[in-house]
Amino acid sequence: MEHTGAEIFVKSLLKQGADLIFGYPGGVVLPIYDELFKTPKLRHILVRHEQGAVHMADGFARASGKPGVALVTSGPGATNTVTGIATAYMDSIPIVVFTGQVPTGLIGNDAFQEADIVGITRPCVKHSYLVRDVKDLANTIAEAFYIATTGRPGPVLVDLPKDVLLAKTRFEYPEKVEMRSYRPTTVANKRQIDRLAAALEEAKRPVLYVGGGMILTNAAAELKKLARAIHAPVTMTLMGLGSFPSLDDLCLGMLGMHGTYRANMAVTHTDLIVALGARFDDRVTGKLDEFAPNAKVAHVDVDPTAISKNVTAHIPVVGDLKDAMKKLNAVIAESKVDWKTKHKPWLDQIDEWKHANKLEYVKKTKVIKPQFVIEEIDRVTGGDAIFATEVGQNQMWAAQYLTLKNPRTFLTSGGLGTMGYGFPAAIGAQAAFPDKVVFDIAGDGSIQMNIQELGTAVQQRLPVIIAILNNGFLGMVRQWQQLFHGNRYSYTCMESQPDFVKLAEAYGALGIRATLPEEVGPALERAIAARRPTIIDFVVDREENVYPMVPAGSPINKMLLA
Amino acid sequence: MRHTISVLVENKFGVLSRVSGLFSGRGFNIESLSVAPTLDQTTSRMTIITRGDDAIIEQITKQLNKLIDVIKVIDFSEEDFIERGIVLVKVNSEPNNRAEILRMTEIFRGKVVDVSPKTYTIEVTGAEEKVSAFVEMIKPLGIIEIARSGKIAMSRGKKTLG
Numbered sequence: 104m105e106h107t108g109a110e111i112f113v114k115s116l117l118k119q120g121a122d123l124i125f126g127y128p129g130g131v132v133l134p135i136y137d138e139l140f141k142t143p144k145l146r147h148i149l150v151r152h153e154q155g156a157v158h159m160a161d162g163f164a165r166a167s168g169k170p171g172v173a174l175v176t177s178g179p180g181a182t183n184t185v186t187g188i189a190t191a192y193m194d195s196i197p198i199v200v201f202t203g204q205v206p207t208g209l210i211g212n213d214a215f216q217e218a219d220i221v222g223i224t225r226p227c228v229k230h231s232y233l234v235r236d237v238k239d240l241a242n243t244i245a246e247a248f249y250i251a252t253t254g255r256p257g258p259v260l261v262d263l264p265k266d267v268l269l270a271k272t273r274f275e276y277p278e279k280v281e282m283r284s285y286r287p288t289t290v291a292n293k294r295q296i297d298r299l300a301a302a303l304e305e306a307k308r309p310v311l312y313v314g315g316g317m318i319l320t321n322a323a324a325e326l327k328k329l330a331r332a333i334h335a336p337v338t339m340t341l342m343g344l345g346s347f348p349s350l351d352d353l354c355l356g357m358l359g360m361h362g363t364y365r366a367n368m369a370v371t372h373t374d375l376i377v378a379l380g381a382r383f384d385d386r387v388t389g390k391l392d393e394f395a396p397n398a399k400v401a402h403v404d405v406d407p408t409a410i411s412k413n414v415t416a417h418i419p420v421v422g423d424l425k426d427a428m429k430k431l432n433a434v435i436a437e438s439k440v441d442w443k444t445k446h447k448p449w450l451d452q453i454d455e456w457k458h459a460n461k462l463e464y465v466k467k468t469k470v471i472k473p474q475f476v477i478e479e480i481d482r483v484t485g486g487d488a489i490f491a492t493e494v495g496q497n498q499m500w501a502a503q504y505l506t507l508k509n510p511r512t513f514l515t516s517g518g519l520g521t522m523g524y525g526f527p528a529a530i531g532a533q534a535a536f537p538d539k540v541v542f543d544i545a546g547d548g549s550i551q552m553n554i555q556e557l558g559t560a561v562q563q564r565l566p567v568i569i570a571i572l573n574n575g576f577l578g579m580v581r582q583w584q585q586l587f588h589g590n591r592y593s594y595t596c597m598e599s600q601p602d603f604v605k606l607a608e609a610y611g612a613l614g615i616r617a618t619l620p621e622e623v624g625p626a627l628e629r630a631i632a633a634r635r636p637t638i639i640d641f642v643v644d645r646e647e648n649v650y651p652m653v654p655a656g657s658p659i660n661k662m663l664l665a
Numbered sequence: 666m667r668h669t670i671s672v673l674v675e676n677k678f679g680v681l682s683r684v685s686g687l688f689s690g691r692g693f694n695i696e697s698l699s700v701a702p703t704l705d706q707t708t709s710r711m712t713i714i715t716r717g718d719d720a721i722i723e724q725i726t727k728q729l730n731k732l733i734d735v736i737k738v739i740d741f742s743e744e745d746f747i748e749r750g751i752v753l754v755k756v757n758s759e760p761n762n763r764a765e766i767l768r769m770t771e772i773f774r775g776k777v778v779d780v781s782p783k784t785y786t787i788e789v790t791g792a793e794e795k796v797s798a799f800v801e802m803i804k805p806l807g808i809i810e811i812a813r814s815g816k817i818a819m820s821r822g823k824k825t826l827g
Contacts, residue, residue, distance in 0.1 A: 225683060226690045230733040233678065250733060284675050284736040408727040411720070 108237045108268040109134035112201070113142050115244040118276040121172045121199075122146060123163065123534060125156040129176020130216060131203035131265040148534060148563055151555040153180050155527040157187020158553070160198045162528025164191075165514045166489055167535040168321060170251050171198040177205055178216030181262075182223065186521055188258045189227040193518025194342060195319060197256035199247045206266040207235055221262050229257030237270035242277055249280040254287025255406040256319055287405060291422030291430055298418050299377065299401045300434040306375035306399070308449045309335045312358070315342030315517065316380015316404060316424045318510040323347070325428035326379070332435050333442040336453055338366040340381050341502055342517040349506040355453065356462075359387040360653045361499040364460035364662060367653070369453055370395050371660040378402040380424045383413040384518070393658035403427045460664055462503050464647070471620050473497070473572040473643040477504035480542060480570060483627045488540040489514065491529035493549030494522045495579035497572045499649045501544040523552025526569060530556060533565040540568070540631055547573040547600060550638075557610040560636040568630045569638045571603055574645045582648045586663070607638040616640045667696070668722050669748055669818045671826050672711040672729055673737040676702055680734045684711060687732065693717065693725050697750075699815030703827060708736065710826065712817045714793075739826050741818055750816045751790045752800060753778070757807035758785045766806055773799040784809060 106114070112135055116124070124147045128136045139147050150156040153175045160171025175184055181202040191198050205214040221231045230250045232243050240263075247259040303309055317326055323346045330337050330353050337347045338355040347354055355366035370376065376398045381387070388394040391413060402409075402416035403424055410419045420427055464474045477500050480490075486506050491514040492498040498515055507513055514532060516524040529543040543550075550571055560567050572578075581595040607614030613633050617626040623641065630637040651662040674680045681700060688695050696714040703710050715725060722740060729738045741748075756766055763785070770777060770787050773795065779786035789799045793816065800811065820826075 221679060222682065225679075225686050231679075235678075282733070285733045406731070408724065408731050412724060 104273070105271040106274045107134065107271050108240050108263070109138045111237070111240050111272070111274050112244070112263070112268065113138040113145055114274055115241050115276055116145060116172065119244065119248050121170065121248070123148070124172045124174050125150055125159040125163070125531065126174035127153050127156055127176065127180060129180050129203060131177045131205060132174065132263070132268070134265070134268040135174065135263075147174075148559065150527070151558045152553065153183035154187050154523070155530075155553050155556045155559065157184045157198065157200060158190065158524050158527035159531035159534070160200070161187065161191045161196050162491060162514050162531030163535045164196050164198055164531075165528070166511050166532035168511065169535075170248055171196075171531060172201070173198065174201045175203065176216065177203040177220075178218045180216075181218050181220035185224060185227070188224055188260065190516050190519045190521045190524055191258040192227040192229065194315060194516065195256050196258065197251040198258045199251050200258060200260045202260060202262050204233065204262045204264040207264045208266070210264065221260065224260050227258070228260050231260040231262070233262040234264065234267050237267050237272045240267065241274060245277045245280050246282065250285065254285075288407075288421050289405075289423045289426065291403065291420050291427035293430060295418060295420040296427060296430045296434060299403075299420060300431060300438065302375055302399060302401055302418055303333060303335070303377070303435070304438060304440050307445070308373045309333070309375040309377060309446070310355075310369050310373040311335050311337045312340075312370065312376050312378045312381055313337055313343040313346055314340045314379065314381025317343055317346040320380065320423060320425040321510070322425040322428045323510045325425060325432055328432050329428060329435065332432065334446045334450065335442075336369055336450065338362070338370065340384070340387055340517070341515060343381065344502055345507040345510040345513045348508050357502050359659060360389070360655070361503065361649050361651065362653075362659070363462060363503070364651055364664065365453055365456040367651070367659040367662060368456045371658070372452075373398045375399050375401065378404070378416075379428070380404060382409045385413075388413065389653050389657055389659035460651070466620075467644070468620060471617065471623060471641055471643045473574070473641070473647055474500050474504050475620060476570060476572055476623055476641045476643065477501055477544065479623045479627055480544070481505050483624060483631065484540055484542075488512070488542055489529070489532045489536065491515065491525040491532060491541070491543045493525040493543070493545045494520045495546050495549060495577065496582065496647075496649050497544050497546040497549070497578075499579070500572070503649075522549035526550060526553050526567070527556050529567045530560050530563075530565050533567050534563070537565070541566075543567055543569045545569050545571045546578055547571055547575060547603075548577040548597065551601075554606070557607065557612055557636060561611045565636065566634045567636055570627075571638060571640050572643050573600075573603070573640050574643050574647070575600065576645060579649070581646070585646070585648070586652075587654065603638050603640040607636075610636075612636040612638060614638050614640070616642065618642045666718070666722075666742070667714065667716050669741040669746065669816065670713045670715060670726065670729070671739045671741065671818055672713065672735055673703070673826050674709050674711060675734040675736065676707050676709045677734055680709070683732050683734060684713075684729070687728055688715075691724070691728065693721065697815035699817055705827070708827065712815060714816055737826055739820070741820065744824075745821045746818050747821060748792050748816050748818045749790055750793060750796050751788065751814045752796045753786060753788055753812045754800065754803055754808055755784050755786045755810040756803060757809060758783060762806050766803070769799070769802050769806075773802075775799065
């Protein structure tokens with residue numbers, strides 16, 4: 104029996120176990136939408152802007168560990184996905200984005216709603232396809248999911264011309280994908296693991312430097328086992344947050360530009376930095392020449408291009424991080440070293456740094472400090488929630504003050520730094536976990552970049568809580584202007600703001616405002632109890648800064664502390 | 666340092682733009698590039714001449730390998746290999762320089778591939794240095810047009826790319 108391309112699309116997704124699409128219909132994808140109408144078990148969430156669809160697929164993937172799926176039409180529908188795709192690419196998030204395309208005969212003709220989306224997105228996808236024959240469709244979809252989810256994960260784009268969706272062929276979905284040109288290394292070399300274990304035995308001041316790879320490979324339990332077995336401190340990148348409990352004695356918190364004092368001091372003084380699924384981003388290293396100057400570097404990553412790109416690795420280990428962690432833990436279990444005694448002086452030193460400078464701010468009674476809002480969110484939820492963030496001060500305070508316990512609970516645009524990411528990502532996470540409490544920690548600037556998705560949240564009854572730290576500024580840019588541009592606040596003040604409470608109500612959501620510190624807790628409790636989409640407008644201290652801060656281009660032990 | 670890199674790729678739509686885009690997007694330099702299908706019509710062979718220090722060349726080969734459509738990458742600089750390019754040169758042929766043009770062509774083992782009352786078109790193949798030397802020698806005789814190919818390369822002995 105023959106099926107149309109549109110039928111094959113739907114059947115392939117179901118075969119793939121992808122039962123949720125974030126999408127927006129349009130001319131050339133009408134054949135698919137007609138099939139979706141007939142296939143209720145393939146759930147579709149109608150977004151308000153295609154960028155939102157891709158961020159939702161991304162948030163769904165980060166929270167659930169399953170690949171996210173977005174579906175949009177050609178032309179503007181496709182071009183609107185670019186920021187979402189680039190965001191997922193920079194953070195290695197497995198998503199598959201399906202774009203409609205004009206019929207193959209019209210491609211290149213400047214047809215109505217035509218865009219060369221494969222060309223436009225080429226530098227920000229892991230891979231992309233333009234399907235030109237319906238016979239290739241099922242195979243292409245299987246390959247797209249395979250590529251998105253294996254090796255170093257990432258976004259894959261599949262462009263679907265309308266005539267391919269209407270053409271017919273037999274449906275056969277491949278049981279297994281094999282590609283001669285794509286065989287990611289999945290197994291870590293045992294000899295390199297032995298070298299890494301030997302380096303750990305020799306080191307006096309080791310640091311485990313953990314990135315997003317630990318979350319992507321679901322290896323957090325192995326990390327706990329390793330850190331506790333060898334009594335080694337753990338610092339995390341923004342992307343790694345959640346992979347090690349914030350309140351663990353061995354946890355140093357985040358490192359880098361807005362990292363903790365003890366994390367940045369520890370990395371500066373370490374003699375062995377063990378990078379686990381991290382990539383030595385410039386926001387982590389600061390001035391590269393003075394980064395970890397006395398350290399031997401071991402680097403475990405599934406992507407060979409990440410190794411020795413910014414920092415030369417003395418012990419490179421290419422392979423799946425979970426596999427590497429398991430093997431390393433097995434070798435460590437055989438070790439005769441008394442790790443606790445060996446690392447005591449080092450942990451004592453770190454403890455001194457911990458007491459020398461803690462994350463803190465001056466509490467006020469009449470004005471809400473943004474850090475206090477994060478602390479209250481942390482207290483009220485007991486950490487049992489999923490937190491998405493926007494980008495800027497809100498993101499950094501969330502990274503600093505939330506006490507995360509579990510991986511996949513902190514969703515943030517680390518690499519691209521996409522304002523407008525958090526809210527749709529939170530919707531995607533909420534769609535994956537309808538019963539969990541999901542927050543978007545936002546600023547008044549970034550929330551306005553994808554505020555239209557309130558319509559999506561209300562229509563789908565997804566009770567995301569948006570906590571706006573409203574300072575009336577593009578706060579992080581203003582902070583840089585204050586510190587590095589002589590207080591010249593050039594176009595960082597949004598003098599006209601919507602009334603966020605009324606805005607929420609206009610969409611059919613709940614709106615709450617808090618202007619005094621004592622209102623913060625009750626506002627949060629009310630929002631959580633409401634179980635409906637909510638905006639809480641926290642009117643906060645306007646010119647609070649994020650500290651510690653390493654000025655761009657400085658070594659990371661040269662921190663501005665207040 | 667100059668490196669000659671051969672890349673075996675899937676002979677698919679858009680693969681050239683993926684490779685060239687990788688170079689431009691990451692700020693790597695391409696001196697020349699040539700591409701054509703191999704005996705197996707499903708694969709193509711690219712030869713890229715690039716420059717960079719060891720760290721850059723390492724990134725180039727790793728990044729090329731990371732492209733989904735790339736099957737294999739060889740950097741020839743570490744081994745003995747053959748490199749060839751071709752040039753077509755159209756020169757003014759005057760009664761007083763025809764003998765000189767022919768002599769040069771013979772010295773470089775080139776061929777005159779087209780003759781008209783006013784022009785000779787000469788083909789020379791060889792390694793980079795030879796082709797460049799020929800162009801330099803013929804320049805004073807009046808080059809009207811020049812077309813030079815990217816280089817192709819192959820290991821000496823039994824070793825192969827595919």
